[in-house]
Amino acid sequence: MAIDKVRDYLRRWNRDQDIMEFDTSSATVEKASEVLGVEPAKIAKTLSFKNGEEALLIVAAGDTKIDNGKFKETFKSKAKMLTPEETLSYTGHAIGGVCPFGLKQELPIYLDISLKRFDAVYPACGSSNSAIKLTCEELEEYSNSTRWIDVCKGWQEA
DSSP: OHHHHHHHHHGGGTOGGGOEEOSSOOOSHHHHHHHHTSOGGGEEEEEEEEETTEEEEEEEETTOEEOHHHHHHHHSSOOOBOOHHHHHHHHSOOTTSOOSSSOSSOOOEEEEGGGGGOSOBEEOOSSTTEEOOBOHHHHHHHHTOSEEEOOEESOSOO
16 A cells, blocks of 8 residues: 555654544545645645656645646646556555655655745645645655745735
């Protein structure tokens, strides 16, 4: 199971026991927010995109949407999300549990600056009913992210 792979992965930081598992689904930002009792923006959603013949992951705040112009400027290609089947194939995690930990293969991982406004965020942990509370610094370290980027919209005040 993917959650076991994530648990093994997070063990190197002694954080495997901090994974929360729920009796109900946390597969969407709304469901995760409800089960955790936090605002939707604090859910760190992991989005999977095509990048030529490869894939990349972007972890962003739950209240954001990808800004196609910023994406194209950053990655020099159009934002095209992976299908659920492709996501599972690349990451080893099914939609609803995709996270930047314990991946099936090494992928470039980017963190969107929309997350930086929070002391703690909640990414999934490989299943549709799991999460972990992390600081942005921990998320950056544990995900082995490539860099922070600015490719989202809808979260900044006008």
